[in-house]
Amino acid sequence: MNILTEKSSTTLKSTVWRKTCFLSEFSEKAASAACLMGWLHDRALVPDPTFGGIVLRITLRDCSGLRDFVVTTKPFIDLLSTLEYESVIAIKVLGKEILDVKILARAKPAIFSPKVITDFSTIDLVVHRPLAIRTERMKAVLRVQDQIFTSARQFFHKEGFCELRPPILSPATDPGIRGAIGADVNFYGKKYKITTSMILYKQMAICSLEKVYAFSPNVRLEPVKTRQTGRHLAEFCQIDVEQAFINYHDAMALAERLLVAILSDVKSNCQKELKLLERSLTIPTRPFKKLTFQEALNILSKAGFKQLQQRKELPWEAEKMLSNTFDEPFWVTEFPYGSRGFYDRQDPNRPAVLRDFDLLYPAGFGEAISGSEREYLYPRVKKRMLEQGLPLDEYSWYLDMLQHGVPPSAGFGLGLERLTRYICGLENIWEATAFPKVPGVHSP
Numbered sequence: 001m002n003i004l005t006e007k008s009s010t011t012l013k014s015t016v017w018r019k020t021c022f023l024s025e026f027s028e029k030a031a032s033a034a035c036l037m038g039w040l041h042d043r044a045l046v047p048d049p050t051f052g053g054i055v056l057r058i059t060l061r062d063c064s065g066l067r068d069f070v071v072t073t074k075p076f077i078d079l080l081s082t083l084e085y086e087s088v089i090a091i092k093v094l095g096k097e098i099l100d101v102k103i104l105a106r107a108k109p110a111i112f113s114p115k116v117i118t119d120f121s122t123i124d125l126v127v128h129r130p131l132a133i134r135t136e137r138m139k140a141v142l143r144v145q146d147q148i149f150t151s152a153r154q155f156f157h158k159e160g161f162c163e164l165r166p167p168i169l170s171p172a173t174d175p176g177i178r179g180a181i182g183a184d185v186n187f188y189g190k191k192y193k194i195t196t197s198m199i200l201y202k203q204m205a206i207c208s209l210e211k212v213y214a215f216s217p218n219v220r221l222e223p224v225k226t227r228q229t230g231r232h233l234a235e236f237c238q239i240d241v242e243q244a245f246i247n248y249h250d251a252m253a254l255a256e257r258l259l260v261a262i263l264s265d266v267k268s269n270c271q272k273e274l275k276l277l278e279r280s281l282t283i284p285t286r287p288f289k290k291l292t293f294q295e296a297l298n299i300l301s302k303a304g305f306k307q308l309q310q311r312k313e314l315p316w317e318a319e320k321m322l323s324n325t326f327d328e329p330f331w332v333t334e335f336p337y338g339s340r341g342f343y344d345r346q347d348p349n350r351p352a353v354l355r356d357f358d359l360l361y362p363a364g365f366g367e368a369i370s371g372s373e374r375e376y377l378y379p380r381v382k383k384r385m386l387e388q389g390l391p392l393d394e395y396s397w398y399l400d401m402l403q404h405g406v407p408p409s410a411g412f413g414l415g416l417e418r419l420t421r422y423i424c425g426l427e428n429i430w431e432a433t434a435f436p437k438v439p440g441v442h443s444p
């Protein structure tokens with residue numbers, strides 16, 4: 001890490017205030033003074049006979065971590081010992097000696113500062129986001145997420161996929177969002193939707209590029225009670241993938257390669273972060289175990305889950321129980337006809353099942369991926385939409401597109417925050433993103 005390409009003058013004239021290095025790079029052995037900038041994370045007056053009785057120990061924080069300094073000069077002690085936590089300061093340091101101090105931004109008193117946060121499961125982390133984002137724990141999570149972005153991009157690039165910028169607004173979006181509602185915006189007098197998933201656009205894009213992916217933001221206004229699941233956000237991001245001319249088994253194999261690539265990169269490149277999060281990662285072996293939906297139902301009813309409906313997706317409590325019985329990610333395939341979005345392809349030889357899949361994380365973390373082979377022929381899609389009572393006129397551009405030659409394809413959406421939550425071993429999904437929107441919670 002190096003913040004300045006050109007190091008500032010070694011003499012550091014007292015008028016020059018320019019950050020010369022991160023806290024983690026600062027060395028007491030350096031021959032010239034350093035100018036450091038960061039947040040006042042902590043401080044304590046401590047007795048010290050060598051410096052006239054009392055010194056001030058301060059902890060500074062910047063993006064590289066925390067670092068302690070001892071302030072021995074009376075005017076600086078006076079200045080800093082009354083300054084509120086989280087104020088932004090600059091110090092000039094040579095060896096152990098603090099040569100100068102400047103306050104860059106005074107903070108107001110806060111009951112919720114990174115120094116006092118010990119309960120990482122509380123919803124206060126969402127409400128007091130501007131302070132909560134500053135914790136060392138949150139930084140570790142976001143650095144892991146950064147590695148996920150990098151690894152996914154490298155993986156797709158190697159496999160010949162093209163990254164798309166995802167759509168945010170659409171006259172019509174994915175209706176298969178079990179129990180959640182979509183959000184509308186007024187688009188020049190017409191009601192448009194905020195993307196709930198870019199499935200319809202993925203089918204458009206493969207007609208040009210065949211292998212596509214995107215980091216796609218989705219808004220699904222989930223019922224408030226889903227807050228208890230630990231894995232529902234009202235705004236989230238999917239790594240959305242689609243490939244022409246492959247079947248659902250190919251799509252599952254692709255997802256397995258992607259997941260293993262990401263997990264392996266995080267394991268080797270984010271050791272410091274995983275240690276801070278007290279998480280040890282195991283890399284699953286490919287191919288992952290596969291259960292059909294019917295096999296999953298059998299396991300669940302043996303475990304005492306009654307009234308599981310044949311034509312519905314698994315309720316999240318059942319999914320969690322199932323997830324708890326495995327110690328590696330596993331597939332549930334072939335959901336029953338009638339249980340999912342109109343775009344999951346009905347098996348032509350077994351009309352009762354769909355050629356689709358979910359991936360579940362082990363240890364109670366639950367759903368990771370949903371995907372399928374797609375319905376791609378106009379008459380079939382129209383039939384499925386009518387069966388689901390969808391207003392065909394809303395989907396006019398999509399239905400029109402299907403009459404211009406759309407190929408068979410398969411793909412999936414991998415929830416970015418759920419993956420982050422799993423990798424980091426977090427209890428709540430709102431810890432797995434920088435700016436969480438939790439169902440029913442008003443927050444930044």
Ligand code: ASP
Pocket residue numbers: 174196197198199241370371372411412413
């Ligand atoms: N549209 C699906 C979802 O959001 C993912 C997919 O099938 O690509 O669950």
Ligand code: MG
Pocket residue numbers: 358367369370
């Ligand atoms: Mg799903």
